Amino acid sequence: MNVLKAHKISKYFYEPEKFQVLKEVDLTVDRGEFLSLVGKSGCGKSTLMYVLSTMDSQYEGELEIAGQRLTGQDQNYLAAFRNKHIGFVFQFHYLLPEFSALQNVMLPALKLNNLSRQAIEEKAYEKLKMLGMEDQALKLSSKLSGGQQQRIAIARALINDPDIIMGDEPTGNLDSNNTHMVFDIFQELTQTFKQTIVAVTHDENFAQKSDRVVEMSDGRIVSEGKKKRAELNIL
Amino acid sequence: MLNSLKLSIEIAKIHLLSKPKQTLVAMLGVTFGIGMFVAMVSLMTGLNRLTEDLAMTSSPDIRIFHDITVERKSILEQVNENGTNLVYHQKPKNESLKVRNAMGIAERIRLHPEVKGVSVLLNSQVFYNYGPVQLSGIIAGVDIVEEDKLFDLRSKMKEGSIENLITNQDGIIMGIGLAAKLDAHTGDRVLITTPQGFTKSLKIIGLFQMGVGAIDNVKSYASISTVQTILGEDKGYITDVNIKLKDYKQAKFIAPGFQQSFGYKAEDWETANATMLLGVVIRNILTYSVSITLLIVAGFGIYNILSITIHNKMKDIAILKAMGFAGKDVKQIFMIQSLVIGLIGSLLGLLIGFILSYLISKAPFDGGDVISIDHLPVNFNPIYYIIGIVFGVLTTAIAGYLPSRKASKIDPIEILRG
Numbered sequence: 001m002n003v004l005k006a007h008k009i010s011k012y013f014y015e016p017e018k019f020q021v022l023k024e025v026d027l028t029v030d031r032g033e034f035l036s037l038v039g040k041s042g043c044g045k046s047t048l049m050y051v052l053s054t055m056d057s058q059y060e061g062e063l064e065i066a067g068q069r070l071t072g073q074d075q076n077y078l079a080a081f082r083n084k085h086i087g088f089v090f091q092f093h094y095l096l097p098e099f100s101a102l103q104n105v106m107l108p109a110l111k112l113n114n115l116s117r118q119a120i121e122e123k124a125y126e127k128l129k130m131l132g133m134e135d136q137a138l139k140l141s142s143k144l145s146g147g148q149q150q151r152i153a154i155a156r157a158l159i160n161d162p163d164i165i166m167g168d169e170p171t172g173n174l175d176s177n178n179t180h181m182v183f184d185i186f187q188e189l190t191q192t193f194k195q196t197i198v199a200v201t202h203d204e205n206f207a208q209k210s211d212r213v214v215e216m217s218d219g220r221i222v223s224e225g226k227k228k229r230a231e232l233n234i235l
Numbered sequence: 236m237l238n239s240l241k242l243s244i245e246i247a248k249i250h251l252l253s254k255p256k257q258t259l260v261a262m263l264g265v266t267f268g269i270g271m272f273v274a275m276v277s278l279m280t281g282l283n284r285l286t287e288d289l290a291m292t293s294s295p296d297i298r299i300f301h302d303i304t305v306e307r308k309s310i311l312e313q314v315n316e317n318g319t320n321l322v323y324h325q326k327p328k329n330e331s332l333k334v335r336n337a338m339g340i341a342e343r344i345r346l347h348p349e350v351k352g353v354s355v356l357l358n359s360q361v362f363y364n365y366g367p368v369q370l371s372g373i374i375a376g377v378d379i380v381e382e383d384k385l386f387d388l389r390s391k392m393k394e395g396s397i398e399n400l401i402t403n404q405d406g407i408i409m410g411i412g413l414a415a416k417l418d419a420h421t422g423d424r425v426l427i428t429t430p431q432g433f434t435k436s437l438k439i440i441g442l443f444q445m446g447v448g449a450i451d452n453v454k455s456y457a458s459i460s461t462v463q464t465i466l467g468e469d470k471g472y473i474t475d476v477n478i479k480l481k482d483y484k485q486a487k488f489i490a491p492g493f494q495q496s497f498g499y500k501a502e503d504w505e506t507a508n509a510t511m512l513l514g515v516v517i518r519n520i521l522t523y524s525v526s527i528t529l530l531i532v533a534g535f536g537i538y539n540i541l542s543i544t545i546h547n548k549m550k551d552i553a554i555l556k557a558m559g560f561a562g563k564d565v566k567q568i569f570m571i572q573s574l575v576i577g578l579i580g581s582l583l584g585l586l587i588g589f590i591l592s593y594l595i596s597k598a599p600f601d602g603g604d605v606i607s608i609d610h611l612p613v614n615f616n617p618i619y620y621i622i623g624i625v626f627g628v629l630t631t632a633i634a635g636y637l638p639s640r641k642a643s644k645i646d647p648i649e650i651l652r653g
């Protein structure tokens with residue numbers, strides 16, 4: 001079953017001159033799949049991720065996530081949709097600097113407002129613990145190291161149990177131990193909880209261990225990759 | 236809805252507290268504006284009220300008298316009505332100031348539903364002589380009981396009592412300033428000279444103080460018959476009919492009717508004190524223009540600080556939106572910040588304004604010869620505090636709205652792409 005369906009996505013930049021970054025990209029991702037997106041620097045991976053995560057709505061083509069067509073929806077609708085269905089880890093792990101690590105993680109859940117504040121706090125601690133960050137919970141996020149901030153950002157992406165977690169080099173700042181840890185978390189989320197991961201990575205090892213590797217070059221998908229997990233092929 | 240408001244308040248609070256200095260500066264702008272407004276308006280309306288009170292003390296609500304400056308037709312014009320007449324240097328007729336049938340007029344006015352009290356009196360210019368000193372002034376012949384009903388003379392008495400005037404036919408009650416200038420005291424006899432040359436010795440039986448130099452330094456009260464005697468006039472000689480209304484604000488509407496009915500000039504207190512009351516208008520203009528200027532300046536301050544804050548928080552706004560906050564949530568977050576600044580700033584302003592007003596009201600102030608006050612009058616009417624806070628919050632709401640709306644329109648992708 002598809003959780004994400006992108007059809008003929010094209011995108012242009014007009015500054016400094018007209019230039020096509022994405023060229024009719026087609027991509028479908030199954031529920032529970034752990035997908036890696038690779039490609040040379042500047043080939044359009046981040047640009048595609050912004051389109052897929054609904055942050056960028058200036059594109060041609062069609063996008064559907066969790067059975068909902070998102071192309072042409074207004075900003076407020078998309079914001080609410082992201083809040084509930086999408087977790088995003090930016091290439092440059094953006095946190096709110098004046099808020100503590102814990103507050104950063106809690107914010108999307110407070111916005112969603114499905115749980116009590118106490119339950120949200122417990123859940124946030126649980127996610128922080130999973131990423132080895134519970135002892136930093138009350139620190140201001142601006143006082144954390146790059147790798148620590150990245151892990152907070154991952155915890156934040158997980159807080160609302162989204163259908164799909166998108167990461168733009170989510171392990172880019174992590175040492176190999178922490179990279180392993182994040183990989184294991186992602187694998188568990190996909191296999192046990194049927195959440196979906198789409199992660200841009202430059203880490204060869206990380207990509208090869210995931211369920212599928214999609215390769216981009218110059219704004220096109222040049223290799224769809226093979227689904228390695230048998231159960232995904234059956235689904 | 237409630238949850239999203241609660242969350243916005245929480246985020247706004249963190250924003251405000253993380254930059255305490257900036258928040259404080261924005262608040263103090265409002266505090267200063269509102270504080271000055273309250274202090275100014277309290278003092279100015281206090282002064283206005285004093286001015287009005289003085290105007291009320293020095294003149295009745297409506298005064299009816301024979302105005303000899305009223306233009307009259309020359310005899311030639313009366314005789315040759317339709318012809319071309321040239322009259323050079325027409326002189327005023329030697330007219331008596333007498334109001335004919337004053338008692339009858341008074342009785343008729345008493346029946347008017349808006350009228351609270353009427354008294355008849357006669358005024359005359361006189362010279363006061365005491366030892367070597369000679370001063371010009373006024374003597375008013377009054378029915379002291381009626382006069383007290385109109386002007387509350389009893390409370391203005393500094394020495395003696397008004398009843399003394401009823402029993403004492405050659406007594407006068409003298410203005411305290413006039414007595415001081417003459418260096419005369421209660422019990423002394425002063426010599427009164429009328430313009431016609433008549434002289435009479437009268438005894439000071441009391442001193443009054445209205446609080447206005449223009450009265451206290453020139454006026455005395457005597458009984459009607461005493462003044463009629465020194466003027467050499469008959470028992471019917473009355474120059475003024477004074478009227479007190481239930482609502483003094485009605486005077487200027489009622490006066491013209493009396494002038495019509497009785498054929499004598501009827502002057503309301505506002506016309507009689509026009510110069511004095513002009514100050515009220517000027518003070519009002521001054522108060523409101525200065526206050527509005529201060530508030531506009533404070534508003535610009537808030538607009539500036541909020542614009543800078545939003546500019547510095549572009550990235551945060553983009554992240555909030557990426558995480559699922561809608562434009563209106565972002566707007567709410569920044570509106571709350573400006574309203575909190577406005578509300579706390581205004582409340583502090585009210586406090587500062589109150590303290591300033593209080594200090595002004597306690598500071599010694601010498602009114603000099605003109606008005607007898609020892610400190611400035613300050614009006615502590617709560618309405619100005621309500622106006623202050625409404626203005627303060629309104630200004631900050633307007634100043635905060637534009638930057639907040641701009642924040643709500645920020646497209647997160649532009650910022651996150653870097």
Ligand SMILES: Nc1ncnc2c1ncn2[C@@H]1O[C@H](COP(=O)(O)OP(=O)(O)OP(=O)(O)O)[C@@H](O)[C@H]1O
Nearest residue numbers: 013015016021040041042043044045046047048652
């Ligand atoms: N805002 C922009 N305006 C114009 N061109 C842009 C803009 N952002 C990116 N580009 C261009 O679009 C192309 C794709 O950029 P993108 O950031 O998607 O690459 P990427 O694959 O994520 O690279 P990296 O691996 O280095 O992160 C690049 O050639 C880049 O110069």
Ligand SMILES: [Mg+2]
Nearest residue numbers: 045046091168
């Ligand atoms: Mg990139």
